[in-house]
Amino acid sequence: MNPHPDLTAGVIRGLGWLYLLLALANVYWSVRSFKKDGYYERLFGIDHVPKAFGWAAYASILLLFACAHLVFSSSADDFMIRLPEFFKSNVDILIANPISYFVISIVIFVAMVVWRNWWVEPTIAWILFNMSVLFLALSMTDYDFRQIVGKPDNVPIVAMLYLVGFFTWLYFYKCRDNDRRLANGLPPAEKELSETVLTWPDLVYSEMICMVLLTVVLILWGVALPAPLEEPASAVKTPNPSKAPWYFLGLQEMLVYFDPWMAGVVLPTVILGGLMAIPYIDFNKIGNGYYVYEKRKFAVLTFLFGFLPLWVAMIVLGTFIRGPNWNMFGLYEYWDVHKLEVLNNVNLSDMFWLDLMRQPLPRPDSTAAWYVQLVTILQREWLGLVLIVLYLVALPPIMALTVFRKFFARMGFLRFMVLANLILMMWSLPLKMALRWSLNLKYIVAIPEFFFNI
Amino acid sequence: MVAAVKEAQQAGKPVAPKLPAQPAKPKLPVKEQKVTRRSFWQMLSSVTISPFAVAWTVMATIGGVWSLAAARFLMPNMVRELPSKFKVGAISDYPPNAVSEKYTASRGVWIVNTDQYNGQPLLYSLLAICTHLGCTPSWLSGEQKFKCPCHGSGFYITGINFEGPAPRPLERVGLTLGADGLLEVDKSLKFQEELGQWSDPKSYVELG
Amino acid sequence: MSSIIEYIRKSQIWRSVFRHPAPYDRRNRAVVVLTNFFLHLHPVSVKKGGIALSYTWCMGGVTFFLFLVEALTGVLLMFYYRPTLEWAFTDIRALRDVTTLGIMREIHRWGAHAMVITVWLHMYRVFLTGSYKPPREFNWVIGVILLVLTLLLSFTGYLLPWDQLAIWAITVGSNMARATPFLGHEGPGFQLLNIGGYDLITNASDARFLLLGARTVGEETLNRFYIMHCVAIPIVVSLLIAIHFWRVRKDGGISQPL
Incomplete structure (x- = not known):
């Protein structure tokens, strides 16, 4: 057996x-x-x-x-x-590799935007939906896939994927109509629904139906899936892998590429600050309260890029694909604790001093005063520090003068600087990923003495 | 041509067509023309001692005091933990080139006997806390490395990090040989390699 | 039958509770919204677009409803749960094994997951319809804070079953606090906060210690998370939800093109 x-x-x-x-x-x-x-x-x-x-x-x-x-x-x-074995092994090869995984998610994102008017056709969308259900159903015939996707805590993520997909479709579907209307000088379709109705009964009754449906869903869900309860807590037995709650797995994935103070504190703060700043840096008056794409392309694309490939796809990666020792495993692959993955990463300072200058790394003298040590450390890390400063300080003015010229003129200095830095922070994640994959770069600035690694 | 222009200018303004009488605009208060030094100070003081500023300052102070008090109140002065110093047996309990996991589960330290760090046979105690995010790595004797299950950091038997996201080597804790011939671990002492603290004689026991 | 209903309607008790005739005509349909405490959250009339499902996705309403479900099931669960190392795990297991309708725990947990998802989708919809634009800017900010609090509610609740899943998820999650700049004992710049060679920030005085109430995830942490989960955060969330709804009314009404 x-x-x-x-x-x-x-x-x-x-x-x-x-x-x-x-x-x-x-x-x-x-x-x-x-x-x-x-x-x-x-x-x-x-x-x-x-x-x-x-x-x-x-x-x-x-x-x-x-x-x-x-x-x-x-x-x-x-x-x-x-599911045929050759399909499984090929999918595994594609999925269990950070580069191809990320590239695929970006390709899907770009295709989604470029061909938006094609795939929002109900027939096409229905075909895509059918394909996804068939994929899921056939994949369920694999033991390892079932183990991961069928975990009670992971079921909501599958539901979320379908919901996000459906609402993204709905958005582009409504935009196609509204974009045409605006291009022809007509008001958006939502304006035509400005006739008022009484709250009782129209709103109150739909709220009641909504409550009934939700109660039914929750009860069925609760009956079908028991809430997980593992062994009693033990402070010395670390499970392998140890995962944060699923909605934080995007952050945990960032921890692979950034030091904890960046991935765990600075970047989440920037994400939240950036979200709160959106209404104050978006100067575009169009699209206030209705679906539109063409006339607020930049805002929508930035948000979708942050939400879909950089948040939802990262949660999927962290939940379904990261396995023991935080290695990547294909969807149909057994979670082998002894799977070996070579991760020999080097710091930028190592590359500069050892490979380029062919010198040993300047090593601070531990007996000297702290400021003498600091000078040595700065000398060791000067290239990375200069690059970081250039990225955060020199790039925004360059952006203001080139690609974002019109934005700068309309936004003013302060708003533009906030926008530019938020965008640079957002792009720092894919950039750092690309550097890791291409150059095995670990840290651009590595000062473990002061817990300051970027 | 030029003459014609001059002539036109001299002829005076063309008579404007008569517009219907406009309703009188409400008079706006005239803005202060120039800011003298004195009025600047007046302005500053009127801003800082205005009821507006005072009220907001008071509100902010009250909020700040409450928040600080709450934060300090929630910072306990006492924690219940096991004593940081404990005996771990004699040197002979630790064979060469091996990692002892005897105290990993109960006290969170490994006792390592190896000569790989600086060629000398040394006995030292590594803290079983990954320097990345504080998970407990496991010792894989087959691959001769410590491997963290959380994000895949790997460390050699010496404690030096070589793979994964860990930014620095594992930390050593104090290990001394007492007069009674028993080894004693002192978890209140920490020694970090990147700060050059592993040369501290309290961080290891040299084997003959 | 109808005479019984008529009798109840005419009784003094009924009329003392609902001080107006049944909402059968237009006037009384307006009056019912104005005079009922729960309904007066709503305006008397709404734009058709504001209640079109394909436009609003109803995600904000679903989130609020899930919050109510969580409050109700949460209070029920509290009757059977003691936040101590000795009892926490056993109490949760007893909910599964011996308690009638122990499904309350399932509903609480799945409702929490669902709430995280719906709150994201609500934000997604509000962004895509541009409903954060003036005059609704500040309500978007409140919404972002509510989103964070929802995540924190779920995060603090994750520890309470006190099983392996719980303790390690919280360990991984809270360990990031030790790397907080200046305020974490392994964060950049903490060395600057010292007086006369004494570090102010150590592993017994940093941000993580404040969060956990100890150096490791233990009984103090369980107690702290329990209080945060059941009392502190729900109070703040309720207050902010009230402001959020109130401002929806004040800042241009339920979503519609402005």
């Missing part, structure tokens, strides 16, 4: 219900398509074929899938519908 079976009778039955739900959803979609999508003039020699035909065929295949799962009664090992 395999202790880590990819498939069990319970999993097969659960997946059967999932396929059944998906099939029913696609039956609905076929009806919708029949009413809205029209006809192919000529297909396989037959005239006037409804486009809904394709959806109906797909829904029946799903129904067959569901039946195959639900009536299957022999040994689970013989069940055929499962």
Whole structure:
């Protein structure tokens, strides 16, 4: 008996219900398509074929899938519908590598923005949704995937991914309409809903329905998934891996690249300060209270970049992919405690003194006075310090004179400086990541004597 | 051409077309024309002693005093911990080139016997707290390294960091050989390699 | 049947509670909102766009409702929970094993996770509709503070079951405080705060010590987090929620194009 079976009778039955739900959803979609999508003039020699035909065929295949799962009664090992091994290993290679993971998330982000008017088409969005559900369902046939995604504390993250995806879709969908209206000099669609209705009953009753639905969801969720309770706390037995609560895993991921005082204190403070500063640095009067993309591209793109690849994707990485010893593991990979990953990182000062100057590192004399030591340390780290100062002090004026010229003119000195520094802070994370991957750079400034590492 | 322009200028202003009478604008208070030194001081004092400033200062002071008092109140003067000095047995309990985990679970230290740090056979005690974020690393004897499960920092048997995000080596705590022939760990003493403190004789016991 | 309802409606008790006729006509539908304490959070009438689900996503309302659920289940859980090393874990396990409707703990935990998600989505929607622009700037700031407090509520609650998951998540999370600049004993610049060679900031006097009440996550920490989770933060959150709602009304009303 395999202790880590990819498939069990319970999993097969659960997946059967999932396929059944998906099939029913696609039956609905076929009806919708029949009413809205029209006809192919000529297909396989037959005239006037409804486009809904394709959806109906797909829904029946799903129904067959569901039946195959639900009536299957022999040994689970013989069940055929499962994810092929070559797919698993290729996905693992792509996912379990910080460079490809981050590059993929950026590529998806860029594609999402560039092709926004294409993928917001309901049909395309529905296809994407179906693909994601199929991916999830087929992946559930893998033992290791199930172990991680099925953890009760991780289920909300899967739900969050679908919610974030849906609302991002909704945003771009509404923007397509509003962008066209604004380009034609019309008011946004939301203005047309400015007719007033009485709070009682319109608002009060929708609030009540919302409360009822939420209560039902919470109770079902509570019945289906028991809240985790592990062994009693022990101060000496560190679990491997030790993870912060899931909503802080984006910060924990930053800890790989930055020193704790940066990743744990300075950057969170900057994030919160930056969020609070948004209304005061966004001088754009357009888009006050309605969905619009074209006329506030910069603000929206900056926010989406911070929220999607730098926050949500980092949480996914920290939750599903970081395993024992904080190594990266593929979605279908066993969490092996002894997986070896070479992490020999060097500081910028090492590169400068050892590789470039071919000298030993200036080492402060521990018997000398502190200011003498400080001079030696500054001499050792001068290159990194200069680079940091250039990044934070010299770049903003350059930005003001070049790319952000119009912004600077409209924002004034103080606002622009706040904006420029917030953007530079935000970009410091991907920059530091890229430096780590390309040069194995550990710290740009490394002064462990004063706990000052950047 | 020039003459024509001059002529036009001399002819005087063209007569403006008569506009309908405008309603009289309300008079705005005239701004102070120049700021003398004296009026600057007056202005400053009027700002600083104005009821507005006084009220806000009082509010801020009260808030500050309450916050500081709360913070100080929440800072306990006493903690319940085990004593920092404890005996860990004789030298002979610690064979060469080995890391003893005997006191890791109870007291959070490893006792290491190795000659890899400076060629001399030394006995020293490393604090089992990762210098990155304070998790407890585990000693992997197969790979001869300390490995932290939280963010993957790795340290050699000497305690020197070589992989992962840890910024500096593990810390040593005090280890001395008492007159009774027993080793004593003193966790109140800390020795950091990057500050050159590992040369302090209280941080190790030299083996013959 | 209808006569019974009529009788109840006409009774002195009913009329003393609801001092107006049933909200069947337009006038009384306005009056009910104005005279009811809970409903007068709302304006009498709203723009259609302000209650369109596809526009507001209802995420702020869901967050508030989840806060109420958390308060209710939280109070119930407090009856069975003692924040001590001896009892904390056992009490939570007893909720699972012996308490009828121990599902309250599940609802509390999943509600907390859901609240973190909905509060993010609420912020996401408010940003995407540009609803932070004048005159709503300051309400956005209050919203960001509420977001932080929601995360802190969830974080402090994470420790209370006192299992391996709890203690190590809090250890990893709170260890960052030791690296606070100036105020942490392993943060840059703490050496500057010393008087006559004595460090003011040590591992027994820094930001982390203040947070944990000890040098390591122990009973003092459990007590501190318990009080923060059950009393201190909820009071502040309730106050800020009140301000947040009040300002929604004052700063241009429920979301709509301005």
